[in-house]
Amino acid sequence: MFEACVIGAGPCGLAVSVELKRRGISHVVIEKSCIVSTIYRFPTQMVFNSTPERLEIGDIPFYTERAKPTRMEALTYYRTVVQRLELPVRQYEEVTAVERDGSGGFRIHSRTLSGRPLVTETRAVVVATGYFDHPNMLGVPGENLPHVTHYYRDAHPYYGQRVVIIGGTNSAAEAAIDLHRVGACVTLVHRGPAMSDKIKPWVKPDIQSLLDKRAIAFHFRSRVTEICADHVRVETPEGRLDIPCDHVLALTGYHPDTSFLEKLGIQFDPETGIPAHDEATYETNVPGIYVAGVVVSGFDANRIFIENGRLQAPRIADAIASRMTARVG
Template structure:
């Protein structure tokens, strides 16, 4: 069994930031990632731009310079890759952690690589920085299992000329609608809210509202999708039940933490469904197990959370240092 002082599960921006902070107190943590470094960002829409300015996404005292005011997905991938390399973070990619069990003065961490071969570690501290991206909020309606339904949007080209329904009213939904309209898709945005979300990027909303007023994008407030068929969807709202033509559905309804994995480690869940942790130290109700990044965001699970989640490593390092003292 491989012995480590600390293991970080997840090599997203906040997991990498935590690794750097642990290095600064003399630890050399092993970061285990079930896919590639900053996987969630690699899955963002191809031409996405962040809401945040680059300085608010920096980690490890490495400047994040960009060609424009808002960094792109490609620039972010390059930045975090370089940050990991410069700080010589030990990243073990394509390995999935299956369980964390208390043993003596630490934890036995078990997983497997992409070939199904078992891996086993012992660590005194475990930092869970797994994010939400693998756990979309499902609709729980008939037809959601169809191939035409996706909880992710990458790029608009595959949808040229298609009837596309977007479920949700967040930034991701608005950005997707604009990209799709530009390539000639027939877009309907279905949002259960009564008006536009206050979180929409202020420089994006006017252009989106103009497209709606021109009839180029259909916006259906206070509506929900109740069923998905091969060639149509059923929606329900203030004007009753409607059947509208549809080729593809993008259910951009957000994400949630892997509750089963967390509860199996002994981490309790609050009434709202979010894990229990101390906001000052980031330690969970299980001493020695910490949270970092979007898994500790409680309500908002998007790229903006990197701004504050990158500092979780500072809190964790300070707490571990106090224990060692």
């Protein structure tokens, strides 16, 4: 039996693994995809807003060519951490259920990529599942059509295409710039009065310039009401508008999977979506189950990033170590 099982191998889950290993606590990390899969799924040319030292875990330096790290540099860095520290990560294994074992511990039921079922016994569980698998849906007809996606990776496939981008934050701004540069015909639709004031400082001038020059069409204070095969229906301040398009990028953000936590018996604040937890230890209302990373932020996924989420790890590891000490007596 392990002392702890970490569910999720994002930067925050890996940070917990680092701290558990430092304390000599037996554990395993189970990840349904590859390590730091959210970063892997970021746009290929993405540059982080944080400086490299604020993304470091395990006291392993993060060296980059420029002031801000790229997606590829981050992937290389976290692979290096796992390899150098020999973190016990099991990739491509999806957790399907967590149940109590009747003696104060838990059984983690999981399934490998080949479909083989596994059961892992542990005394504590750390849920660090992130949010990127759960986009904020628009809730409009046509959202599930094949030319609609909530993820943007690369501009090349959109060359010569008419693309409607829904959203007004970093992801929408960067996608709009990239697509314009490869020759796409871009239209931005955003419910706010302007692009977000939280857009990265090196991105803001470029997107603003394109908007000012009308190189990109835009509709602010507007809302998509329906997505059709060849156009998007939008309610604007001037009335209803049908915008012809070949592709739709609905870049409206993401949220943690609360249903998984609810099945474990974890309670939530109905207004904020924040799971009930001790702010000193991150242990939830279910003894032995801890939360880490963006899942702690509830509905506001922008409240916790790698740079502050990683700082939760020592507290969680200390709390699990204290449980061990109390049990041994």
